Amino acid sequence: MGKIVVKKVITRKPGHLYYVDGVGNVCEAVMARGGGKRKKKAAKKKPAAKRKPAKKKRK
Numbered sequence: 001m002g003k004i005v006v007k008k009v010i011t012r013k014p015g016h017l018y019y020v021d022g023v024g025n026v027c028e029a030v031m032a033r034g035g036g037k038r039k040k041k042a043a044k045k046k047p048a049a050k051r052k053p054a055k056k057k058r059k
């Protein structure tokens with residue numbers, strides 16, 4: 001890994017990726033995923049009704 005030369009040069013935005021290109025410029029790209037607000041968890045489902053076992057057929 002390299003060492004940190006300068007801190008707090010740019011303000012970071014959520015959902016963006018920052019990298020240094022081949023020329024040495026700091027570039028910003030939108031991430032293909034993540035960075036957005038998280039969805040609320042769904043409400044808990046009620047447990048399914050218990051079923052009785054099937055009756056056996058008589059001969």
